[in-house]
Amino acid sequence: MDFQQGREKGMNLNFDDLFLRNPIPMWIHDSKTLAFLDANSRFLEKIGYNHTELLQMRLGDIFPLDEIPLLFTSRDPDQHSQPVAPLQHLCTKDGAQFSAELYALRLDYGGRRAQLIHVVARDDQLLEKRTLEARLRISEFAHSNSLDGVLQETLDEAEVLTGSTVGFFHFMEADQKTLWLQNWSSNTLKSMCTAEGKLTHYPVEQAGIWADCVRRREPVVYNDYLNMGRIGTLPKGHAHISRILTVPVLRGDVIVAIVGVGNKPVNYDEKDVKTVSLLADLAWDIAGAKYAESALKTSEYWYRSVMDQASDGIFITDLQGRYIDVNQAGCEMLGYTRSEILQMSIHDLLVDHPENPLRLDGLQRGEKLLTEHCLRRKDGNIVLVEISGRMLKDGRLLGIVRDITERKKEEERLKYLALVISKVSSAVISTDVELRIVQWNKGAETLYGWQEQEVLGRNIDEVCQTDFPPGVQEEARRFLGEEKKWRGQLRQCHRDGRSIWVDASVTLLESECGSFVGGVTINHDITERKLAEDELLRTKDAMEQINRTLQNAFEREQVASRTDSLTGAFNRRYFFELIEYEFAASRRYQRPLSIVMFDIDTFKRINDTYGHQVGDEILTHAARVVRDQLRETDILSRYGGDEFVILLP
Incomplete structure (x- = not known):
């Protein structure tokens, strides 16, 4: 395995776990030169040097009197792993020494032959080794199992390492006010807890002292749990708790989860806190990777859906x-x-x-x-x-x-039609640089009522009396200045004083040298179309009003068709439509779905004694009382007679 490439790509989960975030101090050095190549933060913390300083050093700088273990200098290059001498003394930056056992692993680091060294302090060696092995097992387990399985495996490992018999994993909502139970450990589910709790939400302010790690934002140990007070009421069937250790998982300043173990035969200590914290951090990293993998699959699904639709x-x-x-x-x-x-x-x-x-x-x-x-x-x-x-x-x-x-094809057809129309009825008007009319065709005579000899030499605005709609004149000037042409709708004046609407197409004419010599305007009479548009708008408004009235009537009929006229609850037919949908959603999203059926006791005797009117009032009242107790998502239906059914998604 090439660790350097894995680090550069930044996406090798095993590399991150085994080196960068490993709780055991570790370094990598060149097998030939004995120069340091890399180190994780735990080793830098223990040795006292920063990363830059360490990369300028060799092994002789941290062993007293240059006594580098013989294994480092006379190692069989083909051997994959081998422990160094049982106990070594290493020097820190401030001159102090500490004892540790060193374990070596040969590897390829960016094409260079190197060794990876595990530094295990003697007093913590067994626990840290067991913790490392547990982390490796969890990481391996994560490759082929679901998130729920990984979290349960983490809790099981935490119980073994701490001697606990209870384990739980809660996620924290983004509002930092609500926890929800994600998993119990296997032993908790099998032997100690019958309470239904998965995905149950707990407001932090109402939770017992088991949630104090959230309030204090640090691990919390209660070795005398039952005498602490504020323990809160546990659900029926919940596991008995005598001792408890809970740790928060933080990312930045945000708590994202809490992990807890309980009922260790003896008191929890700092080693237990460290062990559970390390496993909890790993589990959350894996959860993030699992969520990212799921999001990537969802993103790919939507990408392909958009593409193919x-x-x-x-x-x-x-x-x-x-x-x-x-x-x-x-x-x-x-x-x-x-x-x-x-x-x-x-x-x-x-x-x-x-x-x-x-x-x-x-x-x-x-x-x-x-x-x-x-x-x-x-x-x-x-x-x-x-x-x-x-x-x-x-x-x-x-x-x-x-x-x-x-x-x-349609554009070509429209161009041909426009040419034919322009030849027959369009007004073609040419002007000079002073906007004086120099050409006025038969179509213009028909459109405006002026004869050609009456308008030649006159200003076009004086004859046509153009009235620009708001903003159109500025738009026309801009287009004519930039593109030398413009097309739009204008209101102008006929010789007899009545208003006419025209679709105007204006083009500026330039000489070969680029100087402005005049313009040509082709105008089509659209007066009748504008009047028709105005009429259509009025008709549209009227039709929309009629449509709204019909829609309201239709909605009332829809409500009537799916509700019971007496109680106002949904009727039996509509209930069966809803339950089919809710069953499908429940199966698809793996969420619970409950159905409650009830009737009114001795209802027939009430009808026989007091009459059907009183019976109807009781049915209506019963439906109202039940409806007031339900959530917005719950569905109350009258099944028939005095029988009702409630659908609880």
Whole structure:
């Protein structure tokens, strides 16, 4: 295993556990030069040097009188592991010495032959070794088991190491006010606790002293639990507690979980606190990795859902244009399978067009692309597409490809129709640089009521009396200044004084040298259309009002169809519709679902004695009383007669 590569990639869980976050002091040194290559924080803390200082040192700097263990200098290079001499003395930065046993492991560190050294203080050797072994077992267990299994395994290991018989794992909500039980240990579930508690929420302010580690934000030990007071009421069937140790798991300033063990035959001590804390930290790291893995799978699912539900073709390539991914719409557009397209590049599908080549260099510089091109289908046919492209943050190229073959045909048809209309009825008006009319066709005479000889030489605004809608004049000036053309709707005046609406298309005319020489305006009469639009708006408002009235009536009918007219509870038919949905949701999300059925005792005698009117009042009252006690998510239905059923999701 190459530890240096694992560290650089930052994603090797075993490397993090075995070295960076290992509770046992550890270092790595070059087998040939005996120079330090790396060390974890626990070793740096024990030896007193910082990481930078240590990397400038050799082994002789920490052993008294340069007495480096012989094993370091005469080691068989082919041997994988071997303990160093049983007991060694190491020097700290301040000159003090401490005794420890050293264990060596040969490894490859970035291509260099190196040794990994475990430093085990003599007094803590057995416990730390057992703790390390437990952490390794948990890490290995996590690879092939669920989060619940990992947490239970952690609690089981904590019980063994501390001699406890009870273990529990609570997660803390982000509000830092609520705990919820995630797991018991195996022994707790099997032998000591029959209370139903998994996923139960506990407000911290109402929890007993077992939650003091949250309030104090540090591990808490109560070796005389029953005489402490404030122990709180435990649920029926809960395990008996005589001693308890709870530790918070913090990430930054936030408590994310608490882990507790209990009922050790003798008092808990600091070693127990350290052991449980180390296992709890590991379990939370694994939980984070499990959640991240789940989130990644969910993200991939939604990514693929969005891709495959899009109606346009979505193509993703590398910087050279080789396809990395494509959605179903893209495959159908071109007639290829996804695997076939992933063996191709953009240039394999693009029909060359010398006048409009598709260039990727702009996209590679971060520019956006919007262009039209032709692609060749698998069957040889050509499809005209619009390509909208940009570079993604990860350096890949994204192309949204839309088949515009039909749209182009429609555009050409509309252009032809517009030409025909302009020849027949459009007003074509030409002006000079002073906006004086120099041409006025028959369509203009019809539209405005002025004859050509009456308007030639006059200012166009004087004849047409243009009234711009708010903001349109500024928009027209901007477009004419930038693009030399503008199109929009204007209100103008007929010779007889009535208002007319026109769809105006204005183009500025320039000479070969680029100087302004005049303009041409093509106006279409849209007065009737505008009047019709106004009428349609009024009709639309009226129809919307009618629709709202009908919708309200429909909703009232919907309510009536699913509720019992006497009690106001849901009726039996609607209850069966709801229970089918809730059963499916319960199975899918593994959440509990309860059903309560009840009736009214001696209800027939009440009807026979006091009459059905009194019976109806009792049914209505009973439904109201029960409904007031339910949660918003609970569902009350009248099953029939005096029978009711409650669905508790």
